[in-house]
């Protein structure tokens with residue numbers, strides 16, 4: 293069996309928002325891999341640049357003219373060498389040359405092609421025989437902030453985390469029930485509710501943050517009782533999008549309230565205590581490591597997670613570790629470009645006791661590779677929505693992995709909770 297790269301084929305396809313994105317096929321002497329890149333809407337400032345000047349068309353041209361000839365003849369088994377070659381061809385520090393999404397699609401397609409060349413599934417190829425733990429699905433049920441249009445909560449995401457489930461399929465079932473119950477409750481509360489959903493398939497309704505908290509708390513409690521395991525929940529505040537630099541305040545438009553940093557801290561501590569939140573992502577803007585650290589210090593049994601704060605970047609993570617800024621990190625491979633870079637960040641995070649949360653993007657494709665990455669890299673949580681095609685593609689792939697593993701499969705233990 294040989295994994296020598298013969299060719300790369302690149303094409304333009306669309307993500308779930310109908311935006312153009314890049315898909316890459318990697319063909320080896322005895323295998324094949326395909327991957328496509330997602331896109332964020334509330335992006336971190338420190339993320340790599342998605343595309344070179346000229347967008348997806350230019351990315352494809354670069355793959356055809358520059359990258360495919362360079363990678364042909366290399367061995368797909370050596371992921372680091374492939375990813376280093378991508379950095380060399382790019383020649384910048386933020387993938388401005390070839391595009392981070394270009395690098396992402398090639399990097400993932402290469403890993404898939406290598407696994408396929410050996411007759412293995414990706415999670416087996418990357419994780420070996422110890423990759424038997426399924427992540428707990430963190431599912432977006434109500435959208436607000438930049439992910440919603442019109443009147444909606446100020447907080448970007450209200451997320452279910454059924455951490456008491458003993459199997460992935462049960463956890464995923466709980467999330468669908470919680471999502472459905474919330475939809476029913478929203479309709480009951482306001483007959484004008486039209487059933488609108490965001491890009492991530494979460495409900496978009498004319499309610500405020502408090503209504504959203506009450507709705508998800510009730511649904512999680514009911515489903516937890518019905519299924520007989522703990523269903524927690526949390527939020528992604530995506531606070532960089534609330535923060536107004538000039539005023540040095542977090543602006544809650546819907547609530548018509550402005551909070552300075554101290555008030556934001558107090559607000560979050562109160563929410564965590566009142567609703568027993570188990571997960572809080574990006575509670576402060578992306579440069580405020582100090583306030584992250586304050587919150588992490590002052591709360592117990594709650595994951596304080598950095599997304600825009602870290603952007604899957606190992607240097608930013610090191611800064612966070614130094615300042616004890618958080619206890620969890622979002623992993624979005626396309627924030628940093630290659631699998632090798634993301635793996636380095638994940639390993640560093642885990643070494644320092646951080647919970648790694650493998651994540652989709654709001655604009656995503658039906659590419660399901662993050663399901664395999666979560667299992668291969670032992671991420672205790674995967675954040676990938678509850679409904680909508682691009683989300684279900686990942687959820688269903690995890691159901692398949694659990695089925696494939698049979699009685700070797702186990703659920704991740706969320707130690708902090």
Ligand code: PGA
Nearest residue numbers: 332333334335530653654
């Ligand atoms: P995205 O954000 O729109 O950048 O994918 C989702 C998130 O903030 O987690």
Ligand code: ZN
Nearest residue numbers: 528573574599
């Ligand atoms: Zn986020």
